[in-house]
Amino acid sequence: MIRLSAIDQQLLGFFARFQAFFFLAWQAFVRIFHKPYYYRDFAIQFDKLGFSSLFICVLTGLFTGMVMALQALIQLKPFAATSYVGGMVAVTMIKELGPVLAALMVAGRVGSAITAELGTMVVTEQVDAMRVEGTDIIQRLVTPRLKAMLVALPLLTIITDAISMLGGYLIASGYGISPIMYLSTFTQFMVPLDYLEGVTKPLVFAFLITMISCQTGLNTGGGAEGVGAAAKRAVVLSSVLVLMCDFFIAKIFVVFR
Amino acid sequence: MNQVTEEQSIRMEKVCYTVGGRTILSDFDMELERGVNRTILGVSGSGKTTILKLILGLIHPQSGRVFINGLEITNRAEAEYREQRKKIAIVFQGGALFDSMTVGENVGYRLFEEGRLSQAEIEEIVQEKLRFVGVEPALDLYPAELSGGMKKRVAIARALAADPEYIFFDEPTTGLDPIGVYNIVSLMNRLQEAGKTTLMVTHDLPTAFATSQRFSLIHESRLAFEGTEAELRDCPLPNVQEFLQPTDKSLFV
């Protein structure tokens, strides 16, 4: 037999995990359209994922919108262009910060919870028990979470965007900008494709966060300690990947603009 | 998949299993015939749980073959042996009850999943199984609210709900007080009278002798002994004697 060097083994391990990730992702995606749909699990997950993050997304949106407006106003004032503040807040929030911040909040709040929940089920042999009972565990455990996240994250992003606009206006009104002026600059800055970008991103991020969290959770080993370590790993990995993918999606949209 | 067979047994042939560069099992043979209850003995960490998971197809051996009633499950996709596997139920060491569901939902899990019976029919069966194991009042409790012994009995009820031919027990008496042990042993005996074949893995000799006719001993990843109780006691091999009368008690930690 050929002996592999340490680096080769690391690489092989990496590619094996990479492959396993895409395999699981594909399997989970395909099962969205297959019976049984497990409506109850979907509803429970949607409730857990969506509502647990609503409040932090509202706070994040409000303060980010306010600070964006504040900084933009300082920059625009010397040029007597403070009326453009609405457009600037809209562009940064809808295209970039809304999707990214909502995704990071959800990754920290929900991604870690998914990993911990599935990890606990693995180390207490509940996942094995389910398989023995004849359940397709991807269909039962992964797909409902994926569906819930694919619906919840875009909604949370839209809410974050909307609240940040409001936050931006709170600051802008202090500089004597009327609501009409604030809103009218949106069309000058934004094209329809930008709104599409604003909802494509959360869809991709939802997929990434759920699949990384589920994959990490289902491969947990090493008892209760292993669960904590897995949750941490899942959050770090999904946060980094969200930021990286954000760039690549932006790049693709720039090409079509 | 549709292979017709008269064979009524579970078989492992020359099974080798390695994980993370460590050999857990090598050339392991085992046969569980219908009606002949077996215990696999071994110290902690010797690979007993691994054997059960290999038979259930939850993990796959690097080499060797596993048969359930004549169907080889080794190197088949899970979907292909899911039906055959329904002949087996398992009581995991900690019970492995689904902690997001009530006791009733746990016991009726497979029946609810299959969706062939009405709600009322399933509830009827769940009640009956819980009565059999003696934890009927726990119907609407969650697993977190049960004691260790009750969890195991609910796990047995769940295993029974699907009316399996074989029932596996992973260390069913570990961590129980003497009364708990007695309850489990008498439950196992009643199951055997009802025509179920049991395969237990444990290091608890009295329980093994009280519930089984044949014994396998696993020592350092290999089969060290296979036979009846009398043969086990008379076996001159040092590994076997060491297990029966341990001089080093730390093996049983």
Ligand SMILES: Nc1ncnc2c1ncn2[C@@H]1O[C@H](COP(=O)(O)OP(=O)(O)O)[C@@H](O)[C@H]1O
């Ligand atoms: N997925 C795994 N990764 C690494 N080691 C494992 C894994 N599964 C089992 N083992 C090791 O295999 C050995 C046998 O495990 P197990 O079958 O659970 O033993 P037993 O049930 O007899 O106590 C243990 O030493 C355990 O550490």
Ligand SMILES: [Mg+2]
């Ligand atoms: Mg074990």
